[in-house]
Amino acid sequence: MLEANNIIFSYDRGREPVLDRVNLRVEPGERVGIFSPSGSGKTTLLKILSGYLVPEKGQVLVDGSPLPQRGFCPVQMVWQHPERAVNPRLTMKKILAEGGPGNSRLETVFGIQEDWKRRYPGELSGGELQRFCIVRALGEGTRYLLADEITAMLDFITQAQIWRGLIEETEKRQIGMAVVSHSRELLDQVCTRIVTLEELKN
Template identity: 35%
Template sequence: MIPLVAEHITVSFTRRGRGAFKALDDVSLTLPPGSAVGLIGESGSGKSTLARVLLGLIRPDAGTVRIGERTLFTPSYPRPAKEVQMIFQDATGALNPRQTVFAALAEVLTVIRGLRDGRAALADRVTALLEQVGLSADTAARYPRELSGGQCQRVCIARALAVEPAILIADEPVSALDVSVQARILRLLRDLREQRGLSLLLVAHDLAVVGAVCEHAVVLQQGRVVETGTPAELFRNPQHPYTRRLLNAVPVLE
């Protein structure tokens, strides 16, 4: 279990004909080992940009990211290879349509993990991963087009788990799913975190999603942190007008 600490992160982008703008402005965030933190904000608030900074996909203009004892974006640690894994919003699009589920998971196990098991042992590992995310063994023979959105997201979660990460970043993992399916995926993430001792950063645009899984929340508006607290505190007594506006759009998860 390792902590993730981002301090004073600033990221600027240039828009054609409109000059530069700050996607993130002096943002700090701490993800203690084994914790679940929610990052909340509307589209354009900077939350997905921050997620990509933490993955090493975007180098910030200023600030530092530490994962355990190592500092990201240094010559010896340009990006986290296995410690941090991402779960994306568009689960179907994140899977190769020409690969079976078995091929997708086996690729991670052999290429990234470097396992050299025989096919039978590899099949057992794939089956175990599928069972951990609530899918049957016969799912391995299917293609993404043969699965529902919720099933595809479970496969993506299994693929992330195959690397055996310490930290999961889930970027709007349920926003494209029906409300009833959302609740089941969120329960799965909560259970996996507890079972595996994972740290989870859950990116979302509403507090209901964050409140179902996380014990702490960070609210982003236009690239700046405007409020932090437990989900219960933010529900009960939001201090910032932006947080109150987000609360008005909260759905009910069954």
């Protein structure tokens, strides 16, 4: 289980916290949608769950243990803007390798073409680049996946392909997901339950 326990976080000390005593549980194989207004702290919560930010108070546990300080983290995050999450000087093949050994089955599931791997990030569309970021995040050690508006900028066909692949893979491997989206309709379609940040406050 991925747990956020009594998380308190503010970007400026002394100001009102962005997150105030927030608690969240994500079970293996579960897809939890987080639906709240813009600026309410959804992305901040995902950053804390994945170790990119450290809470002022509270704790994140993954399968009963704190997030690892070194090495591969079993909680992986996929960002809204994939171009900001990759090194523009690396080929896509090298970017994929950052997630561990290659997985041709996953590449097929997400529609990655072999010739794309020889290209650089700037030579791919947003949808193509996001597929690579998802496959990279789904390394064999991943137990939980955090998705922050990952298809918001993509066309409907690409959105459907990506979510079909994600649901198939996370169900097969019992990977838990936390999904942030401004689209309640999308969350209704892809998540097993939906919560608001207000509901997560202790």
